[in-house]
Amino acid sequence: MHADTDIPASLRREALDLLLQRHSPWPLTDPAPPQRELDLVFQAALRAPDHGQLQPWRFITIRGDARIALGEVFARAARERDPEEDGERFRNKAMAAPLLIALCARVLAPHKIPESEQVLAVGAAAMNMLNALHLLGYGGFWATGLNSYDPNVRGALGLGESDRLLGFLYVGTPKEATRAPERHAPEAFVREWTSPAIDVAR
Incomplete structure (x- = not known):
């Protein structure tokens, strides 16, 4: 028990019980969180452990008609990977929820903090976001896939060479x-x- 808090034990247990119900529901539809609640989700992300205080997390929100443009990016990247691919199934992925958040890691290398730990910090931030969305009554689904590793997608999102797209x-x-x-x-x-x-005998 933290000595510097006055949160009753009953509220702590209630919050834990809610977290134990968290899962990744699918499909997702409107509404997405309004900006005031989305700000809380990002505040939760920034509470993640961060070795070296590097703050490697970067988030890009995509909503509204921007999802259509992202779908074109997905489809074009798929066709470049495979000329036999029409890209339609990847285009549809951009419209599968009212809000998409690209999870990015701004990696400092070389650095005494290993790249893996910087990426893990963003993974921890993403988990905080999923938990916050659940507690606010929304659904969150973290997806990776081929587009997360595609340099054309990273470039379209404005990511640099040191950035990693984690889904x-x-x-x-x-x-x-x-x-x-x-x-x-x-x-x-x-x-x-x-x-x-x-x-231990000598």
Whole structure:
């Protein structure tokens, strides 16, 4: 328990119970969060752990008609990857939610903080955003795929050589009620390490 807070234990448990219901609903539709709530989502992102205080997170919002333009970017990139691809399925991806947020990492390299840790900081920020969206009553779905690794897509988004595109956060309201996946028992994924016997004789 933090000594510098007066949040009642009951409220803490209620918040935790809500987080334990978080999942990635699909499909998503209007409404997306208004700007005042979206600001809270980004504030939550900036609370992520950040080794070295490098603040590597960068977010690009795409909504309204900008999604149509992004769909063209997706489709063109798909055709360049494969001339046999008509790009339609990738174009549709840009319209799959009322709001898309490109998740980007501004990587400093060379740097004493490894690139992997800088990218992990953005991943932690994205998880904070998903949790915040859930607590506000919205749905969030983090997707990667071929376009996330395509230099043409990165270029169209204005990203530089040192930037990494970690995917797109699809944001909106669940189109229909969905049930969270069955919660697994932690014991299947957690084990305790104890130090092995060490011969300290000299």
